[in-house]
Amino acid sequence: MAGRVSPSEPADLLAKIRGFVRLVLEDLCNGRPPSVALDRFKTYCSDPSGNCSCSTDLPCGKDIVSLESKSHAYRIDIMLRLLLIIQQLLQENKHASKRDIYYMEPSVFQDQGNVDRAINDICILLECSRHHLNVVPMGKGLVMGWLRFIEAGRKVNCIKNPNDGFPVPICIEETKDIVSVAQYILVVEKETVFQRLANDKFCERNRCIVITGRGYPDAPTRRNGLTFLVNPVYADPYGFDILTTYRFGSMQMAYDAKIFRVPGIYWLGVFLSDSEKYCLPNRCLLNLTAKDKQKAEAILMRCYLHREAPKWRLELEIMLDKGVKYEIEALSASSLSFLSTYIPQQIQGRHYI
Amino acid sequence: METSRSSATRKLFQILIASAIQRCRLSGILCRLTISLKGFYDAHPPSVRISISDTGAGSNLVEFRDLNSGSVPIPAEKWGIHENDIHRYCLNLKELHGSRKRLKSGTEVSLSSAEEESIDEFVKWVVGFVQKIRILKIPDIVIELLVEHINNHGSRSESFLQEINDFSSPIPVSNINHLVSGLEDYVLGDGNGLTDNRQSCIKNRASLMVGTGQTNNMDNNRGMIQMVEAVVMITPMPTCSCCRKTNCSATQVLYFQDFSPSSIPQSSLNALTNIDWQNHLTEVTAPESQHRASSSSKRNLMKNAIKLALDDLKRKHTAELLSLHAQQVREYVPDLSRTIASLIFSSNDLGFQEECTALLGLHSVDNKTEEKAESIIKEMITGIIEMKDRNLKRKKEDTAHCLLFECESHLEEECPDEDYREEPEDTAIIDF
Numbered sequence: 001m002a003g004r005v006s007p008s009e010p011a012d013l014l015a016k017i018r019g020f021v022r023l024v025l026e027d028l029c030n031g032r033p034p035s036v037a038l039d040r041f042k043t044y045c046s047d048p049s050g051n052c053s054c055s056t057d058l059p060c061g062k063d064i065v066s067l068e069s070k071s072h073a074y075r076i077d078i079m080l081r082l083l084l085i086i087q088q089l090l091q092e093n094k095h096a097s098k099r100d101i102y103y104m105e106p107s108v109f110q111d112q113g114n115v116d117r118a119i120n121d122i123c124i125l126l127e128c129s130r131h132h133l134n135v136v137p138m139g140k141g142l143v144m145g146w147l148r149f150i151e152a153g154r155k156v157n158c159i160k161n162p163n164d165g166f167p168v169p170i171c172i173e174e175t176k177d178i179v180s181v182a183q184y185i186l187v188v189e190k191e192t193v194f195q196r197l198a199n200d201k202f203c204e205r206n207r208c209i210v211i212t213g214r215g216y217p218d219a220p221t222r223r224n225g226l227t228f229l230v231n232p233v234y235a236d237p238y239g240f241d242i243l244t245t246y247r248f249g250s251m252q253m254a255y256d257a258k259i260f261r262v263p264g265i266y267w268l269g270v271f272l273s274d275s276e277k278y279c280l281p282n283r284c285l286l287n288l289t290a291k292d293k294q295k296a297e298a299i300l301m302r303c304y305l306h307r308e309a310p311k312w313r314l315e316l317e318i319m320l321d322k323g324v325k326y327e328i329e330a331l332s333a334s335s336l337s338f339l340s341t342y343i344p345q346q347i348q349g350r351h352y353i
Numbered sequence: 354m355e356t357s358r359s360s361a362t363r364k365l366f367q368i369l370i371a372s373a374i375q376r377c378r379l380s381g382i383l384c385r386l387t388i389s390l391k392g393f394y395d396a397h398p399p400s401v402r403i404s405i406s407d408t409g410a411g412s413n414l415v416e417f418r419d420l421n422s423g424s425v426p427i428p429a430e431k432w433g434i435h436e437n438d439i440h441r442y443c444l445n446l447k448e449l450h451g452s453r454k455r456l457k458s459g460t461e462v463s464l465s466s467a468e469e470e471s472i473d474e475f476v477k478w479v480v481g482f483v484q485k486i487r488i489l490k491i492p493d494i495v496i497e498l499l500v501e502h503i504n505n506h507g508s509r510s511e512s513f514l515q516e517i518n519d520f521s522s523p524i525p526v527s528n529i530n531h532l533v534s535g536l537e538d539y540v541l542g543d544g545n546g547l548t549d550n551r552q553s554c555i556k557n558r559a560s561l562m563v564g565t566g567q568t569n570n571m572d573n574n575r576g577m578i579q580m581v582e583a584v585v586m587i588t589p590m591p592t593c594s595c596c597r598k599t600n601c602s603a604t605q606v607l608y609f610q611d612f613s614p615s616s617i618p619q620s621s622l623n624a625l626t627n628i629d630w631q632n633h634l635t636e637v638t639a640p641e642s643q644h645r646a647s648s649s650s651k652r653n654l655m656k657n658a659i660k661l662a663l664d665d666l667k668r669k670h671t672a673e674l675l676s677l678h679a680q681q682v683r684e685y686v687p688d689l690s691r692t693i694a695s696l697i698f699s700s701n702d703l704g705f706q707e708e709c710t711a712l713l714g715l716h717s718v719d720n721k722t723e724e725k726a727e728s729i730i731k732e733m734i735t736g737i738i739e740m741k742d743r744n745l746k747r748k749k750e751d752t753a754h755c756l757l758f759e760c761e762s763h764l765e766e767e768c769p770d771e772d773y774r775e776e777p778e779d780t781a782i783i784d785f
Contacts, residue, residue: 018705021696025712028733031740034689067738070681077685080692084699091701
């Protein structure tokens with residue numbers, strides 16, 4: 001969001017970094033500790049009325065990070081270190097992945113999560129998106145089907161081999177000439193399902209694009225998925241959470257949710273009712289663990305489900321009520337190629353929500 | 354054991370020691386103060402014979418008669434002491450004057466007491482008491498303690514003589530410096546020569562943090578100068594398990610009056626022990642007044658002396674006295690400074706670099722280096738952290754100061770004579 005209301009060219013960002021450093025120095029000269037005011041963003045809250053401002057993409061407050069505590073001092077320390085790296089990347093027009101940055105000073109950063117958080121902080125501070133900082137995510141997603149594009153001058157023709165997975169382009173800005181004749185885009189959660197569909201030559205028989213973020217999707221997989229339609233996921237709370245990440249964006253990158261979310265995505269399945277419909281043997285059903293229940297209950301509180309996806313919420317309630325879950329692979333118990341039949345049936349019968 | 358601790362014997366012992374010290378100091382020459390204890394364990398009842406002798410200026414009987422009207426609240430029979438408890442009270446006064454100069458003088462006071470419930474406890478208390486006196490390292494007084502344990506099977510003797518080296522300094526040393534040195538020895542467990550089982554796990558003298566303060570004023574009524582000297586000493590927090598188990602980590606307060614261990618008003622004691630010394634084992638001593646003073650003016654002197662000592666301590670040890678929280682934050686200062694300096698000097702905007710170096714007060718070309726900028730930034734951030742921490746502490750200290758001095762008035766009625774009011778427990782004075 002901020003990235004689109006504020007100039008985010010390298011020169012602009014470098015000027016902002018200099019402005020920030022200047023402010024820090026002025027504070028020091030005036031006897032004030034270095035401090036950063038960061039807008040606070042969120043994709044959801046627990047207000048069931050749906051009258052909250054989570055969907056507005058506007059900041060919902062400010063976090064003041066100063067030298068008040070050890071954790072704040074560490075946060076500022078990491079943030080300044082990242083800022084130094086980013087200044088160099090922008091000045092030299094180079095790119096680095098989050099992982100590259102982590103390995104520059106692993107003993108200081110301690111955890112990849114600390115680097116990720118500092119990058120998010122800097123995005124908020126400089127009012128830009130992560131890719132503007134020349135920080136690229138680690139490629140994680142796979143794509144196959146009726147698609148052709150040019151990535152960094154290299155032609156990637158998925159149509160030629162529709163049953164092979166290709167890496168999702170990391171740098172969207174360097175991806176152009178996207179050509180597709182697909183009727184829909186199918187997002188699958190797990191790579192095993194992706195490979196199952198590839199093995200079944202799903203894209204040869206269905207004019208579509210299949211994409212996977214391999215678990216929780218990375219930013220490029222989500223940014224590429226703006227027009228996606230259906231999404232078979234597990235009938236379990238974690239699968240459900242991944243689904244919400246596609247549709248509503250993640251809390252960690254809430255400041256940029258607008259460019260990552262896919263509001264038009266549908267949930268194709270699997271649903272808990274499918275277990276009865278397709279006579280899933282009882283042995284394939286698993287009881288929800290205490291952790292599953294806790295997770296499901298927490299998700300049920302999210303405001304966007306009340307406001308924008310009551311049907312999704314209902315499905316989660318049924319799951320919690322029955323206390324069972326199952327893996328999508330369980331549907332293949334009767335036939336290995338079950339999914340290749342199930343998905344087109346669901347689409348044609350409009351059995352998606 | 355509260356009864357025995359506040360026994361008449363102990364009170365009398367304190368008074369006799371205090372007056373012996375005065376006589377020694379008055380003499381102006383090297384004196385010996387000998388304390389002899391003989392414990393008769395198998396007597397009925399068990400008793401202890403105490404002898405206090407000094408080679409100080411001579412005394413006269415009036416001094417001892419004053420005890421009768423003094424502060425020992427014991428029914429008077431002979432010398433104000435009940436015959437059943439304390440008996441055989443003897444005075445041996447020697448004051449021989451030659452035609453031109455004093456040849457020899459001295460005083461010996463001895464008494465027997467069956468008042469103490471446990472002779473061993475009493476001996477332990479006396480050892481502790483002498484130990485406290487030695488902290489002062491009073492110039493020209495050598496203190497000797499002889500203890501004899503006597504029962505039907507025989508006797509066993511112990512002797513503790515103060516190191517004569519304590520007095521061998523060729524340069525005259527002030528009382529307060531003696532006090533600092535004595536307290537350091539005490540904390541480190543050096544040179545006291547007393548077998549009190551006190552083990553100190555703190556071995557590094559340089560790790561001790563000391564602040565001193567002195568105040569004085571003229572007592573117009575008596576024409577005497579009142580003086581209070583205070584020393585605040587903080588030792589590092591011991592890490593060994595033995596010190597954690599014992600009371601080493603507590604704040605200890607020592608109070609001396611007229612060079613003799615005395616008690617401090619409970620409210621002041623509470624205030625001092627309630628100060629948050631932030632991760633440091635703390636030992637606080639000792640407003641030491643040179644002359645008896647009226648209660649309120651003495652309190653003011655104490656207040657100022659302690660305040661000066663605390664200020665001195667804070668001035669000398671700002672970094673060490675930061676709160677744990679501030680110390681943790683300060684650990685990031687080197688990194689923060691380096692990164693901010695790097696952000697300035699790695700920028701390809703030279704105008705920006707100029708601007709920043711000017712803000713940092715780096716004007717000459719030679720000074721405009723990343724190292725110099727880093728050093729200034731480091732100094733600035735450190736200063737800010739310390740200042741914020743001081744401000745935070747000031748609030749807490751204000752509370753402590755109120756307890757220490759300003760809220761005392763309501764306690765005065767309860768404690769009309771603070772000089773001889775017993776501490777609730779000996780640890781209130783010191784017992785490591």
